[in-house]
Amino acid sequence: MRLALELILFPGFAFCALAGMVLSWLDRKVTARVQWRVGPPLLQPVYDLVKLLGKETIVPRDAFVFLAAPLIGLAGVTLVGLLVGQATLRPDLQTWGDLIAVAYLLTMLPLGTIIGAAASRNPLASLGASREMKLVLAYELPFILALAVAVIKADYALSLGEILKVQWRDGIAASSLSGTLALLIAVLVTQAKLGLVPFDMAEAETEIMGGTTIEYSGAPLAVIKLTKMMLLFVMPALVATLFLGGLRLDAGAYGVGMGALKVLALAVVATLIRNTNPRVRIDQALRFFWGPVAILGFVAVVCATLGY
Amino acid sequence: MGITLNALTRSLSVFHLAASPCNNCDIEILDCLTPKYDLERFGIQLIGSIRHADALLVTGSVNRKAAERLKLLYEQAPKPCVVIAIGGCACSGIMFRDNYNFAGPVDRLVPVDIYIPGCPPKPEAMIAGVAKLIAKVRGEKA
Numbered sequence: 001m002r003l004a005l006e007l008i009l010f011p012g013f014a015f016c017a018l019a020g021m022v023l024s025w026l027d028r029k030v031t032a033r034v035q036w037r038v039g040p041p042l043l044q045p046v047y048d049l050v051k052l053l054g055k056e057t058i059v060p061r062d063a064f065v066f067l068a069a070p071l072i073g074l075a076g077v078t079l080v081g082l083l084v085g086q087a088t089l090r091p092d093l094q095t096w097g098d099l100i101a102v103a104y105l106l107t108m109l110p111l112g113t114i115i116g117a118a119a120s121r122n123p124l125a126s127l128g129a130s131r132e133m134k135l136v137l138a139y140e141l142p143f144i145l146a147l148a149v150a151v152i153k154a155d156y157a158l159s160l161g162e163i164l165k166v167q168w169r170d171g172i173a174a175s176s177l178s179g180t181l182a183l184l185i186a187v188l189v190t191q192a193k194l195g196l197v198p199f200d201m202a203e204a205e206t207e208i209m210g211g212t213t214i215e216y217s218g219a220p221l222a223v224i225k226l227t228k229m230m231l232l233f234v235m236p237a238l239v240a241t242l243f244l245g246g247l248r249l250d251a252g253a254y255g256v257g258m259g260a261l262k263v264l265a266l267a268v269v270a271t272l273i274r275n276t277n278p279r280v281r282i283d284q285a286l287r288f289f290w291g292p293v294a295i296l297g298f299v300a301v302v303c304a305t306l307g308y
Numbered sequence: 309m310g311i312t313l314n315a316l317t318r319s320l321s322v323f324h325l326a327a328s329p330c331n332n333c334d335i336e337i338l339d340c341l342t343p344k345y346d347l348e349r350f351g352i353q354l355i356g357s358i359r360h361a362d363a364l365l366v367t368g369s370v371n372r373k374a375a376e377r378l379k380l381l382y383e384q385a386p387k388p389c390v391v392i393a394i395g396g397c398a399c400s401g402i403m404f405r406d407n408y409n410f411a412g413p414v415d416r417l418v419p420v421d422i423y424i425p426g427c428p429p430k431p432e433a434m435i436a437g438v439a440k441l442i443a444k445v446r447g448e449k450a
Contacts, residue, residue, distance in 0.1 A: 048351070051316045051318075217360065
């Protein structure tokens with residue numbers, strides 16, 4: 001019962017959705033300010049989603065898979081939000097290996113995207129799906145290496161709560177050399193996982209017209225957009241938890257404020273990266289993640305094992 | 309007016325169809341998104357896929373090849389979807405109306421909700437037109 005409540009309301013679906021909407025508004029507002037514009041009003045994400053609920057939903061012949069695919073991603077992101085939230089609220093909760101669960105659950109969103117795009121029978125969508133697939137292959141290796149650094153720093157604990165507690169005891173992971181490198185990698189991977197420029201080739205609006213989401217309209221598109229917004233909160237929250245000490249409840253208002261500030265800062269960094277970079281090609285992204293970023297990851301892991 | 313329609317007027321996703329224009333209107337449309345006019349203030353965005361669109365923006369003197377595409381795109385758009393004819397060519401065909409490949413002004417092919425004439429119309433005229441369109445969708449007097 002308590003778990004169901006946590007899943008649906010706080011810190012699960014409803015909270016992540018709300019925080020994600022605020023952050024997505026912030027993303028658009030900061031983008032507008034960077035471009036010297038005014039930008040959309042605060043309720044813009046709400047208008048966007050409510051509007052889509054009133055639109056016609058056009059489906060291809062394989063309607064079931066097409067409509068179920070966005071829900072796979074939504075479920076994955078909600079569960080990650082729940083796990084991160086639970087670890088923050090109750091770090092003493094006995095969980096073993098929820099970090100591994102997080103790593104798996106985060107791949108459910110690209111999985112759902114790929115299935116949905118393939119089911120839509122649009123050539124541009126399948127092009128987007130193939131790019132998404134390659135992008136997942138590209139960023140998963142550095143991401144796992146960054147997670148490994150967080151695990152090694154926390155005395156080989158695989159639970160988010162334990163990682164948080166070690167950081168509260170010994171100082172944040174990013175204060176060490178390996179932690180800083182891992183944070184850098186995590187920020188780059190966040191960019192790719194969020195599908196923001198320079199890694200938005202899977203739904204490049206200007207060349208393949210929305211790519212993976214090209215055939216979606218109405219309510220399923222609203223689900224996809226909501227999932228993206230939630231991820232805009234969940235990914236920074238996860239990175240903040242792993243490397244920046246996350247949100248500390250027992251430190252009172254200061255801890256909560258600092259926690260919120262960390263998430264905010266990581267989200268704004270993602271926005272600034274997307275505003276100051278051009279889109280790269282998929283082969284460039286692959287080379288980037290498997291080359292310099294992966295090497296940096298291995299260096300960080302070695303440094304972490306040596307205690308730096 | 310329903311809550312979803314109200315939201316629609318605050319978050320128009322615009323699909324831009326260049327149906328054999330001279331590009332002048334298209335540049336003026338892009339002008340609307342620049343810092344000086346910034347249509348994103350009103351939630352208006354240009355999008356890439358017709359399936360995401362709430363408004364179909366048509367520019368140019370629609371010729372016979374573009375006419376088929378225009379009809380197809382109108383059918384592919386999820387309803388409710390409004391059609392905006394931008395520029396003299398899209399509204400009436402002006403000097404191209406007797407051309408051998410002219411397939412008619414936009415309203416001969418699909419129902420048009422608002423006409424914004426001009427060659428090209430100024431960004432201010434387009435914003436005024438969109439404001440009138442939003443008032444029309446809401447059932448208010450402009």
